[in-house]
């Protein structure tokens with residue numbers, strides 16, 4: 001049942017892909033509630049459906065079966081424009097490769113301001129950089145930041161947009177351990193904000209941060225609950 005404490009409610013959601021070898025299911029019969037705060041981790045081996053499920057939540061993938069509600073609204077009943085409006089207003093994505101998340105021709109501060117402007121918001125970029133542990137880098141080209149610092153900035157852009165949901169696909173997988181630590185610190189900090197984080201990962205240290213861990217095996221939810 002949809003609840004105001006859930007940002008997403010999924011009921012028996014299935015996604016199919018048509019391939020030269022026939023129809024492949026990305027996820028099967030997924031029934032799940034995602035709380036509107038804290039970190040929900042989608043964990044599981046390669047091919048288990050983590051990215052597929054994240055694309056469903058990002059309203060990029062239309063399920064072939066089942067029901068997906070966003071804050072109580074059945075998204076299946078919305079057209080392209082309605083889904084795009086939710087994406088623009090409420091959802092931000094952080095991809096695994098840091099350079100896919102930032103505008104490399106803008107400084108760190110300008111990336112934050114551009115993100116805020118894209119959502120018609122103001123942004124105190126210096127204060128946000130301080131909060132992200134990136135104080136003093138406002139005028140730096142983003143290429144001068146380490147991979148971990150770039151991922152921190154990518155999460156900062158999501159905050160600058162005022163998104164209530166941040167969806168991140170393996171945000172530490174392209175980083176060395178030290179850079180990944182920076183991202184884990186940022187996730188710990190964001191978990192204290194009024195924002196729902198949904199993160200896919202193989203990284204046990206990230207999985208441990210989950211206020212909720214959803215384990216997927218071959219497209220199905222395996223185990224579901226607090227770690």
Ligand SMILES: Nc1ncnc2c1ncn2[C@@H]1O[C@H](COP(=O)(O)OP(=O)(O)OP(=O)(O)O)[C@@H](O)[C@H]1O
Nearest residue numbers: 017019024025026045046047048049050051052053
């Ligand atoms: N665009 C696509 N076309 C065809 N099949 C796909 C497509 N995307 C995913 N699949 C299939 O759906 C299943 C789930 O894939 P998905 O990418 O969601 O897994 P994953 O858990 O994110 O894996 P990884 O850890 O490797 O990123 C796999 O069998 C995959 O081959």
Ligand SMILES: [Mg+2]
Nearest residue numbers: 050051052169
């Ligand atoms: Mg994936």
